[in-house]
Amino acid sequence: MEETESLGVELDAFMAEYGKLTNAHDVGRLRELIADDASYWFTDGSYEGVEAIADAVQRTFDEIRDEVYTISDLRWVHVSADFAVVRYRFHWAGLVDGQQREGRGRGTNALARRNGRWQMLHEHLST
Template identity: 50%
Template sequence: MTDRESLEAELASFLGEYERANNSHDISRVVPLIAEEATYWFSDGSFRRVEEIRSAIERTFATILDEVYEVRDLEWPVATVDVTVCRYRFAWTGVVGGKPRSGQGRARTS
């Protein structure tokens, strides 16, 4: 395994942990995986810094019951020990307002 393959495997493992933390619906498991200076783009707005993001995720957990969140199609345009950029697709299913709902989108981390 090359150094890049090893790094990508480690980063994919991290995103797997992020996916599992989200599916636990326990914000205390999710927050430690978010960088202090992160920005999240949700369908209802942009959220900056971990406390804003925490509040947005808590609202999502309260709105989408029984949510299942899935990370798909990981791509690593840049992967070094100093800088990484990841693109991926995500999908979710759950119950909103008593009705089954689902959604999907794209994400980028760096």
């Protein structure tokens, strides 16, 4: 039980860092948390590999100015020493074409521990 709790704390910290870097709009540092072979499914399309994902995220940062992105209601569906799955709710708010906009939806992420550190292996966001 202690190992699972310890993993939960570690994984929660990873997701908090992921959210922090998303809100910093720092694709360079955010990409360090994404596996080279990751896949992301967004409302506007699907992206394979860290380069394509980083480009898609940067386009979002460019489109939504001053965005604030939050995740809540994290539920760890599966946790093991090297693999974890989490589902959650997300909310974003920012300026699109100079107008205040916001949205919300659901997310699911698969994380893998590689070379001793957690990385995003898959993200699926839906609105």
